[in-house]
Amino acid sequence: MKRHSIVARLGPADNTRVTVHAKDSVKTELRFVDGDQRLSFGLGQTVDELRERNIVPNEAGIDLAILAAVVTAADTRISRSIDSQDSWTREIDLYLPVHDALIWSSARDNIERTLKFLTGDRWRLFFRQRHRNYRTLVEEPRGDGGRTFSSVCLFSGGLDSFIGAIDLFADGQTPLLVSHYWDVSTSSQERCADRIGDVYGDIQPRHVRAHVGFDKNDFDREVDTESTTRGRSFLFFALAALAASGLGAETTIYVPENGLMSLNVPLDPLRVGAWSTRTTHPFYMARWQELLAQLGIRANLTNPYRFKTKGEMLVGCANGNLVRRHVSETISCSSMSKARWQGLAPQHCGFCIPCLFRRAAIATAMSADPTAYTMTDLRAAPLDSKSAQGEHVRSFQMLERRLTRQPSLARSLIYKSGPLKDYGADEITQYEGVFKRGVDEVARLLRRVVVEPL
Secondary structure, eight states: OOOEEEEEEOSTTOOOOOOOSSTTSEEEEEEOBOTTSOBTTTHHHHHHHHHHTTOOOOHHHHHHHHHHHHHHHHHHHSOHHHHOSSSSOOEEEEEEEESOHHHHHHTHHHHHHHHHHHHSOEEEEEEEEOOGGGSOOSOOOOTTOSTTOOEEEEOOSSHHHHHHHHHHHHTTOOEEEEEEOOSGGGTHHHHHHHHHHHHHSOOGGGEEEEOOOOOGGGSSSOOOOOOOOTTHHHHHHHHHHHHHTTSSSOEEEEOOOOHHHHHOOOSSTTOTTOSSOOTTOHHHHHHHHHHHHHHTOOEEEEOTTTTSOHHHHHHHOTTHHHHHHHGGGSOOOSOGGGGGGGTOOSOBOSOSHHHHHHHHHHHHHOSSOOOOBSSOOTTSSOEETTSHHHHHHHHHHHHHHHHHHOTTHHHHHTTTTSOOTTSOHHHHHHHHHHHHHHHHHHHHHHTTOOEEOO
């Protein structure tokens, strides 16, 4: 096992001595301001896009974006299999220059707790005051800034975010859509934005696409690649907060995600948190809201669909014709590139958890599913319970049987993936309800699907 220390620096003049606490750790330095006084690793491009829309982030928003970028570097370039004792838990120290070290130090415990919950790693954060040459990284805004935007909405190009954006525009709102793109799984963002624009007017001035990330050439040593990317939503939320910090008023940040996926309840007793990352879990969302308040960023983070299944979102979309016409252009699959193993173009696999949720939702709301899946028919032949194609289906069928035998089990299962201490009794009951309905929604899809050892 190796502990890693990543030291973030600003421009060439940022030569402040940084004492690394773990002397035997692997140290990496990343510079975030280039010779043109522009932020690096895609952050400068993001700020430029915001400024084109008359949105000038504040210094806290910039610091938060840099922190999220460093978290992304650690999450994607420190190998769990090589650098952890248990092939999962990494030990990571981050050293960051910030505009107000006192404020950030007061938020340290919350950030470390949030990151540990999100990624399962042990994080330690150390903040220092920015070098005097970089006290300000953004120019003061002129006029009222981005007041033409009523809110910020995360826009991934997935079905949930497509529905979320449609509902906002149909309601007469004027949100700023914020996306992050990196690989083929984000290729639908522009297509989906164009489809919304065909009905509600040109979306391009209301759509910011950030390209923040790192490749091996950004490091001064050979690095590995880590594909689990459990920390990705920290970057997504930070990009939304970056935009919100420049809107000059109290702002709502919408995070559209169905309640079943948000809860991330384990499929069976041996698979805690194995569905997906905890990207929108209620506990994680509450910690983020706490962080925004600590940093003085006037934004309210909300998931308006936390008590709806994916099928209920699709049925209840404010413009059903629009979403049904273009549902095939959204992307849900956890790994579109798997199709290349069969010599196919990137497409939905049809058997991962997000694909099963998608298929179940479309089966609930539509007469036919126009999505291209590599596994076109789940019932065509028995699935191997030991293979990737049958693993999730079998686990979900087991969960449905457990709940059928003991319906009251749902109340305890919704706590398995994380605390719900921030929520009252009525909300807990609603989380239990969406969990039950979501399980039933997917169970209807999987009836008569045979899974057995082959």
